[in-house]
Amino acid sequence: MRFLRTLSSVVTATHQLLAKRKIVCGTLTTMVVLALGPAHVAFATPSTAFWTPMTEDLQPFGVLHLGIDNYFRLKSPVTNVNSAFPTDYTAPTFGVLPFKRIQMEVGFDYFASTAHPWLFNVKFGAPEGSFFKNQPALEVGFYDAGKRYNPDLGASRMDFDVVYGVVGKTIPKVGRLSAGPYIGNRATLVSSDGKHKNLGFMTAFDHSFVPVIGKDGSVEYSRVVFAADYQSGKNALGAAGGGLYYYFTSDISLLVGPTFFNDKDLNGSWRLSTQLDINLPKLNPRKLFAKLGSR
Numbered sequence: 372m373r374f375l376r377t378l379s380s381v382v383t384a385t386h387q388l389l390a391k392r393k394i395v396c397g398t399l400t401t402m403v404v405l406a407l408g409p410a411h412v413a414f415a416t417p418s419t420a421f422w423t424p425m426t427e428d429l430q431p432f433g434v435l436h437l438g439i440d441n442y443f444r445l446k447s448p449v450t451n452v453n454s455a456f457p458t459d460y461t462a463p464t465f466g467v468l469p470f471k472r473i474q475m476e477v478g479f480d481y482f483a484s485t486a487h488p489w490l491f492n493v494k495f496g497a498p499e500g501s502f503f504k505n506q507p508a509l510e511v512g513f514y515d516a517g518k519r520y521n522p523d524l525g526a527s528r529m530d531f532d533v534v535y536g537v538v539g540k541t542i543p544k545v546g547r548l549s550a551g552p553y554i555g556n557r558a559t560l561v562s563s564d565g566k567h568k569n570l571g572f573m574t575a576f577d578h579s580f581v582p583v584i585g586k587d588g589s590v591e592y593s594r595v596v597f598a599a600d601y602q603s604g605k606n607a608l609g610a611a612g613g614g615l616y617y618y619f620t621s622d623i624s625l626l627v628g629p630t631f632f633n634d635k636d637l638n639g640s641w642r643l644s645t646q647l648d649i650n651l652p653k654l655n656p657r658k659l660f661a662k663l664g665s666r
Contacts, residue, residue, distance in 0.1 A: 418436075418494065419600075420599070421598045421599060421628065421630075422610050422611070422630050423573045423575060424494065424535065424537075425574060426547075426549055426575055426577070427499065427539030427547065429494060429496060430465055430466035430476040430650075431653070432468055432470075433465075433469075434465065434653050435464075435651040436461060436649070436650050437461055437463050437650075438460070438461035438648045438649065439459070439647045440459040440461070440644065441458055441459075441646075442456040442642040442644050444641075450639070452635075452636070453639035454639075457483055457485050458482070458484075459480055459482055460480065460483065461479075461648075462479055462480065463651075464479075465478070471501070472498075473495075473496075473497055473501070476494050477491075478492045479492075480492070492512065492516060494511075494512035495510065496508065496512075499540065508537065508539035509537070510536065510539075512535050513534050514535075515530070515531035531559050531560055531607070532556040533555040533556075536551040536553075537550075537551045546578035547575075547578075548576055549574065549575045549576075550574040551573060551574075553573055554570050556569060560604065560608065561606060561607075562606055562634055563605075568604045568605050568606040569606070571604040572602075572603050573600065573601065573602045574601050575598070576598070576600070577596055577598040579593035579595070580593060580594070580597070581594035593618065595615060595616065596615070596616040596624075597613070598613065598614065598626070599612065599613030599614075600613070603633070604633060605633050606633070606634060609633030610630050610633060611631050612630035612644065613629070615627060615628065622649060623649050623650075624647075625645065625646070626644070626645070626646040626648070627644070627645050627646075628643070628644060629642070629643055630642050630644050
């Protein structure tokens with residue numbers, strides 16, 4: 372509990388620092404935030420479990436991840452609150468640090484058919500066992516990165532600016548568990564009744580099935596993975612989701628499952644999600660830059 376309180380304090384202080392100095396928004400990249408109606412929630416996606424980034428996964432160095440995420444309704448009638456979210460194209464998320472003990476990923480997302488389609492995310496941390504035996508995965512991330520803007524009449528601000536922490540651990544024969552606090556933009560993480568709901572927690576679980584055995588007898592990857600997660604808060608991001616990943620290969624998967632929202636007046640009751648994920652072959656940045664420099 373002392374560690375979680377300390378981590379929460381670090382996340383809070385980090386968010387305050389980012390809000391005051393706009394380090395991420397001002398120095399890492401120029402980004403445009405998403406402007407949508409009140410019924411349309413969307414987010415820039417780092418490596419995720421299902422709905423949230425509460426997973427210990429980080430993109431390996433030089434590996435680019437592409438994805439297409441959809442959230443839509445099957446049940447009629449489809450009202451404005453229950454209409455489909457914009458399609459999210461991960462374009463891309465990629466690993467930027469060539470180390471085993473410390474890793475970092477940076478990502479961009481494009482939300483189709485919206486006025487301000489680009490969002491940004493970053494995630495930094497140490498995988499399990501990086502520094503000592505039984506060490507849990509420890510990470511800090513930032514997603515839905517945006518800067519304040521003046522939306523068109525009738526549109527909602529979507530600069531959620533969420534900073535979060537992750538503590539993750541693999542339990543043999545059970546699966547992986549992750550949990551951690553989050554804090555976001557007080558001005559935008561608001562409930563349907565106008566209350567500020569920008570502080571909470573996230574938790575996630577996944578379990579792998581049907582191992583695929585390689586030629587050397589070792590497990591290369593799992594064909595099926597069950598994943599579920601939850602984000603607290605009666606706000607635009609508060610929800611619970613779960614479903615099954617099916618891996619066609621170790622680098623191509625499809626996730627299908629429902630998402631249920633904490634604030635039904637804001638986001639509707641639920642949506643079905645389909646998420647296609649693709650990892651491209653690992654790039655060698657040194658060779659790439661050498662080729663570009665020789666032109």
